[in-house]
Amino acid sequence: MARCLSLLGPDFDVVVVANACTDATAEVARAAGVKVVETPVPGKVHALALGDEVCATFPRVYLDADVDLTAESLRAMVSELTADDTLLACAPVPELDLTGCSRVAAGFHRTIARLLAQRRGLSGTGAYMVTERGHARIFPMPAIVNDDGYVQRRFSLGEKSTVPSARAVVRPARTMSALVRRRARVRLGNQQLDALGVTGHEPPLALGQLRALVRSREVTRPDAVCFLAVLAVEKVLARWRRLTGVTAEWSSDRTTR
Incomplete structure (x- = not known):
């Protein structure tokens, strides 16, 4: 996650959805200064929908x-x-x-x-x-x-x-x-x-x-x-x-x- 975010740079509106994560995904994303959404519900489709709710571009x-x-x-x-x-x-x-x-x-x-x-x-x-x-x-x-x-x-x-x-x-x-x-x-x-x-x-x-x-x-x-x-x-x-x-x-x- 940290590697992925570092490559994107600061010029984009980035939203990270941590769905049913058991690792430090959310903490790493917050440290990178991007928007973070957390959910206990697994599944990528649900995560995509949550990310869409806070993305405007x-x-x-x-x-x-x-x-x-x-x-x-x-x-x-x-x-x-x-x-x-x-x-x-x-x-x-x-x-x-x-x-x-x-x-x-x-x-x-x-x-x-x-x-x-x-x-x-x-x-x-x-x-x-x-x-x-x-x-x-x-x-x-x-x-x-x-x-x-x-x-x-x-x-x-x-x-x-x-x-x-x-x-x-x-x-x-x-x-x-x-x-x-x-x-x-x-x-x-x-x-x-x-x-x-x-x-x-x-x-x-x-x-x-x-x-x-x-x-x-x-x-x-x-x-x-x-x-x-x-x-x-x-x-x-x-x-x-x-x-x-x-x-x-x-x-x-x-x-x-």
């Missing part, structure tokens, strides 16, 4: 606490949205910090990054920015567990963009267990969005795309095996969670903090 960025986004990247995103009134949302280019990742987790992250390289959009970056019209498109947000997937689906391809000059350092799940838990939550979140009728504008990823990346040596065979292994295990976990009624469970990944 647009464009507005929603940023995960473990993601590094510089002031220069923020300004580039603002420029992107203000220069083109057809754009309602944008995101930075993610840069993965795989320090400390297990072999399986790192292989999965490298593979999914290549698969999504040309279609990243607003999800998977830990940060997205919306205009006032874009904000009206996504809020009030329904009670869901995959907020960035929801935001991704709510905008057409021509209404959102990835800003090449903006970079976000993303620290993904470092262990196999943390990765599978997160991926199971994403899978269940996508199923939840499908049930709500919130459809996407991009076709789903296909196994043929992975084969092509392996053939072209953009993805190594060991990394592809790690990717497929995680998909198999996450599918089993997601099914178990659905059968046991914990599909709406929210959990944070402490391995990236």
Whole structure:
């Protein structure tokens, strides 16, 4: 949190929502001189709504606490949205910090990054920015567990963009267990969005795309095996969670903090 806030600098209206925190998030944020909202209620959607209540500016960025986004990247995103009134949302280019990742987790992250390289959009970056019209498109947000997937689906391809000059350092799940838990939550979140009728504008990823990346040596065979292994295990976990009624469970990944 301290690292994230120091990179943003003093020129922005920053609101930190400490939702069901058991660490020093609120104290660190107050020491940095930003607005702080505390709530005992877990869940990111609830936190986003609380932050909105005390934020008065647009464009507005929603940023995960473990993601590094510089002031220069923020300004580039603002420029992107203000220069083109057809754009309602944008995101930075993610840069993965795989320090400390297990072999399986790192292989999965490298593979999914290549698969999504040309279609990243607003999800998977830990940060997205919306205009006032874009904000009206996504809020009030329904009670869901995959907020960035929801935001991704709510905008057409021509209404959102990835800003090449903006970079976000993303620290993904470092262990196999943390990765599978997160991926199971994403899978269940996508199923939840499908049930709500919130459809996407991009076709789903296909196994043929992975084969092509392996053939072209953009993805190594060991990394592809790690990717497929995680998909198999996450599918089993997601099914178990659905059968046991914990599909709406929210959990944070402490391995990236």
